[in-house]
Amino acid sequence: MTDPGAKSFYITTAIDYPNGAPHIGHSMEKVAADVMARFHRLLGDDVAFTMGLDENSQHIVTAAKTAGIETGPFTDEMDRVFRASWDALQISRSSWVRTTEPRHTVASQELFSRALANGDIYKSTYAGWYCPNCNNYYTEDELVDGRCPNHPSITPEWLEEENYFFALSKYSDFLRDHIAANPEFITPSTWTAEVMGLIESGLRDFSVSRRVKPDTEPWGVPVPGDPEHVLYVWFDALTTYLTGIGFPEDGGTSGRYWPADSQVIGKDILRFHTLYWPAMLASAGLPLPRRIAIHGFMTLEGRRISKTTGNVISPIEVVDEFGADPVRYYLMRDLSFSSDGDFSRSKLIRRYNDDLGNDLGNLLNRVVAMIGRYRGGVVPAASDGEAIEAELREIAANAHERAAHHIDQWQLNEALEEIWQLVRRANQYLEARKPWTLAKNEADAGLLDTTLYTAAEATRLAGLYLAPFIPGSADKIMAQLGLDPIADGDWTSKGTWGSADFGTVDPAGPLFPRIEVTE
Ligand SMILES: [Zn+2]
The missing domain is CATH 1.10.730.10 (Isoleucyl-tRNA Synthetase; Domain 1)
Incomplete structure (x- = not known):
C-alpha cells in the first residue's frame, strides 16, 4: 500500500472516440503515460491515472447506425474492445471514465454551472464548418481544399444554431501570462510558439452546447436548466479528467490529485488542452494542470494510418505476436515526443x-x-x-x-x-x-x-x-x-549499487527468444 503521506501524482491520457476499434496509432500515448505512471509509483508516489472514452458525440450515434446496432450496445462493445487493448499493453490505469456515465454528467454539469455563475457562459448563434471527428467548427480558411485540416477524408458540413458559448476571449491575457510564467506547462517547449501564436491571432469564444434536434436520438449531457441543449463535446470531454478523480462530490480525493501533474495528448488537440481547458478551469475556480505533454503523429509503414484505406493494425494483434513488453519497448525507443514517428x-x-x-x-x-x-x-x-x-x-x-x-x-x-x-x-x-x-x-x-x-x-x-x-x-x-x-x-x-541482498539465482531460459526473419 502507498504511504498515506506520499506525494500524489496525477496523469491522464486523451480519451478516444469509440467510433471504431483502437489501432496502433492510439498506443504510443497510452504506453508513454503508463511509463510515467509506473515511474512515479517506483518513486513511491501515490499515483492516479485516468483514461476513458468520449462517447457523447453525434458521430458515435452515426457509427452505431452504420453498424446496424443501437447506440448503447454499440458503445458497450467498443468499451470492451478499448479496455482489452489497453490491458494487452499492460496499461496500469487506476480510473476509466465513459462520458455516458452518470457520475460524468454530474461533473460536467457542475463545471458548466460554475462557469455560468462566473459570468463566462452566454447564448448566441453559431455558424461554421463542423467536423464530426474533431467535434470542432472551422472557418472557411481553416479548411484544406474544403476538407477538415486533421481529417483529409472528411468534408465538414455548414451548421448554424443557437448555442451556449464560453467566453474564451476574456482569458487571452491570463493564458499568455500563465504560459510565459510556466515554461514546463507545454512540453516539449517546441509547441509553445504555436500556442502563443493562437493567442496572438485572437481567441474566439467557443460553443459549449448543441441543440437537440427534434428528429435525433438525444445523446449527451443535458445543459443544467435547459434540456433542449446538450453540452458540446469538448466541454464535456475535457471534464473527464476531473470525473476520473471523483469531482465534485468527493472533494477529498479530487482535492488530493488535482491539479494533474501531466496530461498527455496528441498535437491535433493541442488548442483544446492548452487554451480551452485552462480557461474553463480558471473560470470554475480550479487550478491548472502542471503540464500538457504533447506528442506527434504516427504513420504505419510510412503511410498515414487510415481505416478507410485499411492501413491499420490493432494493438492486440501486435501484442499477440510479439508480447506486450517488446511492443512497449519499441514504441518508447524509436518514437519520440518531439517529432512524428513511424511504426514499422x-x-x-x-x-x-x-x-x-x-x-x-x-x-x-x-x-x-x-x-x-x-x-x-x-x-x-x-x-x-x-x-x-x-x-x-x-x-x-x-x-x-x-x-x-x-x-x-x-x-x-x-x-x-x-x-x-x-x-x-x-x-x-x-x-x-x-x-x-x-x-x-x-x-x-x-x-x-x-x-x-x-x-x-x-x-x-x-x-x-x-x-x-x-x-x-x-x-x-x-x-x-x-x-x-x-x-x-x-x-x-533499491536503485543504487549494493542496495539489494541477493540469494540464489533461478535460470529460466532466454527472456526474448530470437525471432527469425525470413526474407
Ligand atoms: Zn476533423
Missing part, C-alpha cells in the same frame, strides 16, 4: 533481436548461467574490485540519475538510451573480465566472485530502471536473479 514491423523485430535479445537477454542469461555453473547458484560476495568495477558502478549511478531526469522531461527514448549504456557496458565488462577463464584458476576465485557479483548487480539495476518500460520482463529478470518482484518505491530504496 521490421524495425520492431530489429529492436527485439538486437536490444532485447542480444543485449539485455544475453546479459541476464550469461550472469545466471555462470553463477549457476561456478558458484552453485549463489550470488557471491564481492570486493570493491579495481578501476573497471568502479567504472561500471559509475555508469549505473549515471543511468539512475539521468534516466529519471529524462523521464521527468518526457524524453523517454533518451531515458532508454541512458539505461542501455549500462546494459552494453555490463556485457563489455564480462568480455573484459572473462569469468570463464578466471574459473580455471583457483588463485582467481576472489576476482571471479567480484566479477559475478558486479555483473549480477549491474543486471539487477538495469532491470529495475527498465521496469516502467517493460514491467513484466523486469520482474522476470528479478526472478531469475533470485530477487523479489519490483515494488512501489524501489527506484529510491
Whole structure:
C-alpha cells in the first residue's frame, strides 16, 4: 500500500472516440503515460491515472447506425474492445471514465454551472464548418481544399444554431501570462510558439452546447436548466479528467490529485488542452494542470494510418505476436515526443533481436548461467574490485540519475538510451573480465566472485530502471536473479549499487527468444 503521506501524482491520457476499434496509432500515448505512471509509483508516489472514452458525440450515434446496432450496445462493445487493448499493453490505469456515465454528467454539469455563475457562459448563434471527428467548427480558411485540416477524408458540413458559448476571449491575457510564467506547462517547449501564436491571432469564444434536434436520438449531457441543449463535446470531454478523480462530490480525493501533474495528448488537440481547458478551469475556480505533454503523429509503414484505406493494425494483434513488453519497448525507443514517428514491423523485430535479445537477454542469461555453473547458484560476495568495477558502478549511478531526469522531461527514448549504456557496458565488462577463464584458476576465485557479483548487480539495476518500460520482463529478470518482484518505491530504496541482498539465482531460459526473419 502507498504511504498515506506520499506525494500524489496525477496523469491522464486523451480519451478516444469509440467510433471504431483502437489501432496502433492510439498506443504510443497510452504506453508513454503508463511509463510515467509506473515511474512515479517506483518513486513511491501515490499515483492516479485516468483514461476513458468520449462517447457523447453525434458521430458515435452515426457509427452505431452504420453498424446496424443501437447506440448503447454499440458503445458497450467498443468499451470492451478499448479496455482489452489497453490491458494487452499492460496499461496500469487506476480510473476509466465513459462520458455516458452518470457520475460524468454530474461533473460536467457542475463545471458548466460554475462557469455560468462566473459570468463566462452566454447564448448566441453559431455558424461554421463542423467536423464530426474533431467535434470542432472551422472557418472557411481553416479548411484544406474544403476538407477538415486533421481529417483529409472528411468534408465538414455548414451548421448554424443557437448555442451556449464560453467566453474564451476574456482569458487571452491570463493564458499568455500563465504560459510565459510556466515554461514546463507545454512540453516539449517546441509547441509553445504555436500556442502563443493562437493567442496572438485572437481567441474566439467557443460553443459549449448543441441543440437537440427534434428528429435525433438525444445523446449527451443535458445543459443544467435547459434540456433542449446538450453540452458540446469538448466541454464535456475535457471534464473527464476531473470525473476520473471523483469531482465534485468527493472533494477529498479530487482535492488530493488535482491539479494533474501531466496530461498527455496528441498535437491535433493541442488548442483544446492548452487554451480551452485552462480557461474553463480558471473560470470554475480550479487550478491548472502542471503540464500538457504533447506528442506527434504516427504513420504505419510510412503511410498515414487510415481505416478507410485499411492501413491499420490493432494493438492486440501486435501484442499477440510479439508480447506486450517488446511492443512497449519499441514504441518508447524509436518514437519520440518531439517529432512524428513511424511504426514499422521490421524495425520492431530489429529492436527485439538486437536490444532485447542480444543485449539485455544475453546479459541476464550469461550472469545466471555462470553463477549457476561456478558458484552453485549463489550470488557471491564481492570486493570493491579495481578501476573497471568502479567504472561500471559509475555508469549505473549515471543511468539512475539521468534516466529519471529524462523521464521527468518526457524524453523517454533518451531515458532508454541512458539505461542501455549500462546494459552494453555490463556485457563489455564480462568480455573484459572473462569469468570463464578466471574459473580455471583457483588463485582467481576472489576476482571471479567480484566479477559475478558486479555483473549480477549491474543486471539487477538495469532491470529495475527498465521496469516502467517493460514491467513484466523486469520482474522476470528479478526472478531469475533470485530477487523479489519490483515494488512501489524501489527506484529510491533499491536503485543504487549494493542496495539489494541477493540469494540464489533461478535460470529460466532466454527472456526474448530470437525471432527469425525470413526474407
Ligand atoms: Zn476533423
